[in-house]
Amino acid sequence: MAFERAVFVHGGDSFGAAAWPRQHGLSLDYDCLYVRRHGFSATEEPCPTDHGRDQAIIAEALGGGGHLVAHAQGAVCAMLLAVERPDLVRTLTLVEPACLSLTADLPATAAYISRMAPLFADRAAMSDDDFLRAFVRRESDTDARMPASADARRDVARLRLQSPPWEAPLTIVPGVPTLVLTGGWEPLYEEVAAYLAGTGAVHRIAPGGHRPQDTDEGAGLIRAFLAASRLDAVA
Structure with a gap:
């Protein structure tokens, strides 16, 4: 079978x-x-x-x-x-x-978008390091350092390029x-x-x-x- x-x-x-x-x-x-x-x-x-x-x-x-x-x-x-x-x-x-995008008008999602949308709007002008620090600060109110390994740095570069999930139709x-x-x-x-x-x-x-x-x-x-x-x- x-x-x-x-x-x-x-x-x-x-x-x-x-x-x-x-x-x-x-x-x-x-x-x-x-x-x-x-x-x-x-x-x-x-x-x-x-x-x-x-x-x-x-x-x-x-x-x-x-x-x-x-x-x-x-x-x-x-x-x-x-x-x-x-x-x-x-x-x-x-x-x-x-x-x-399904819940953009609901409280938790709206608050998250309010925190993160300005960061994604400015990301093209930011370095991967700056974006990572700002992203983690907005997500968890903690500090982050750029990782040393090539694989981890590639992950950070990829993160900056991801489409904001609240924009998907x-x-x-x-x-x-x-x-x-x-x-x-x-x-x-x-x-x-x-x-x-x-x-x-x-x-x-x-x-x-x-x-x-x-x-x-x-x-x-x-x-x-x-x-x-x-x-x-x-x-």
Whole structure:
């Protein structure tokens, strides 16, 4: 029997299979592909966000269709693809989704945009070092230093080039079973999750900070959601 396809889309840090260490075991039951979004490379220079290219990468990975699992900023292009091609997406799992354009008028998101939008407006004139310091200060009110390693510095350069997630033209995805998994630590993501739950998504919390998929509980919730869809298909 052929395995169902499951495609995993990373967020803004690690990419490919390295971004989903607790999901590798799903390969025993699914045909798992761990994609690399446009501009993410261990050797090439970072590129600005290109949602169109990301959607094409995801669509190619899905092939004839399958399950789509995405984290953080990766949830933006995953939702855009699901809106355009719901026929390819059997289920949609969004982990700590940075789908901020959906909730731009709600309190936590509006406050976040108010803090971060001026920084992104000025980023073209800033060095990577200056941008990192300002970004971290606005995110957590702490100081950051430019990292020494080439890989880490490439990550910082990539961060400065990312498209503000509140600018993505997102709408809800009709007819696609959706799980939203959050860590229960940050009102911003809980606000997005509550909005999506109001449109029919299932919202679950697994304490684990910004990466609940790395915890036993979070990994189990993802596995159970995918398995329930398989059971529905058999029934």
